[in-house]
Amino acid sequence: MCSQRYAIITFVWLRFDLIHRDCIVTSSASAGRKRKKATRKHGLIAAIDIGGTYIKAALVGPGGDIVDRDHRPTEAHGGSRHVVGRMVDAVRELCEAKGMAVDSLRGVGVGCAGPLNPEDGVVYHSPNLPGWSRVPLKAWTERALSVPVVVENDANAWTLGEFRFGSGRGLRHMVCLTVGTGLGSGIIVDGRLVHGARGLAAELGHMTINTRGVRCSCGNRGCLEAYVSAPSVVRALRRHLRGGARSKVRALAARTPGGLTAKVVAQAARQGDRPARAALAEVGRSLGVGIANIANIFNPEMVVIGGAVAGAGRYLLEPARQEARRRAFRGATQQLKIVRAKLGEDAALLGAAVPFLEDQP
Numbered sequence: 001m002c003s004q005r006y007a008i009i010t011f012v013w014l015r016f017d018l019i020h021r022d023c024i025v026t027s028s029a030s031a032g033r034k035r036k037k038a039t040r041k042h043g044l045i046a047a048i049d050i051g052g053t054y055i056k057a058a059l060v061g062p063g064g065d066i067v068d069r070d071h072r073p074t075e076a077h078g079g080s081r082h083v084v085g086r087m088v089d090a091v092r093e094l095c096e097a098k099g100m101a102v103d104s105l106r107g108v109g110v111g112c113a114g115p116l117n118p119e120d121g122v123v124y125h126s127p128n129l130p131g132w133s134r135v136p137l138k139a140w141t142e143r144a145l146s147v148p149v150v151v152e153n154d155a156n157a158w159t160l161g162e163f164r165f166g167s168g169r170g171l172r173h174m175v176c177l178t179v180g181t182g183l184g185s186g187i188i189v190d191g192r193l194v195h196g197a198r199g200l201a202a203e204l205g206h207m208t209i210n211t212r213g214v215r216c217s218c219g220n221r222g223c224l225e226a227y228v229s230a231p232s233v234v235r236a237l238r239r240h241l242r243g244g245a246r247s248k249v250r251a252l253a254a255r256t257p258g259g260l261t262a263k264v265v266a267q268a269a270r271q272g273d274r275p276a277r278a279a280l281a282e283v284g285r286s287l288g289v290g291i292a293n294i295a296n297i298f299n300p301e302m303v304v305i306g307g308a309v310a311g312a313g314r315y316l317l318e319p320a321r322q323e324a325r326r327r328a329f330r331g332a333t334q335q336l337k338i339v340r341a342k343l344g345e346d347a348a349l350l351g352a353a354v355p356f357l358e359d360q361p
């Protein structure tokens, strides 16, 4: 009886000790010791990337390694509370699968589309999430999970990912441009993201490069984004085909499920198609105008180009490099590297975890 009571007390004490120290309870004693030590010392980070179609979630280790991951449909039609609930469920389930308590997480980093204020974590609105208006994403998530939460807009999260784990490793000054449906961007100055007074800085896609230019999705005329995006590659190609130029793009598009896209134009360019190369060069030169402005204002060491259009590689980047050199101060472009992003689809997810890394300043 006495030994039984002793065993129960010991068990309860051990459970308390494990829970108290935020450790993982495992079935194997040696594995448990190892994992206890690692978890106590470093702690895992939950990283989330909320997109219009999918919520991606991962447990990220201190070195930026993805330990486990989950993705599920966003179900954006269900509204903001529903989406945040799904995101919280993803975190809980990832922790449960690892046998760890949610409150043992070092923190939860969330990347979300849309203008938002990273200080209070309120999403002003989001182009991909209909009905989101002043959503207190940070407060709701902290209340549900009882761990610290940092919210960044998705382009900034992507920039942080490339900065810490991708092309920008070891740099201090870097600008990222992601060229897809639109043109997202992030700015790192002296090792830190530039947020501005209300978290709305770094909208480089909406710098005016042509005062009488075409209308942009933001309502202004002549924004960089109106000339540098996946749709603008397709528009440029159509212009180059108008004179009846021979091109294999239409045949390629007919064989591709998505039809005529920037990806198909890039594919044709790689196969030597002249109109495709001309279209990408035109968009590349506009990109170079933007980079010249960026070089003169921020003097970064590197400009990283990501997104679907970056797949065009040198057909886009070489004209951009030439145009930037032609327009900017020589000193600002002399050592400026204009390169493709390295991380691919996980950049925003990894970047969301960055604020909780051990050595983050």
Ligand SMILES: [Zn+2]
Pocket (backbone or CB within 6 Å): 205, 206, 216, 217, 218, 219, 220, 223, 225
């Ligand atoms: Zn604009």
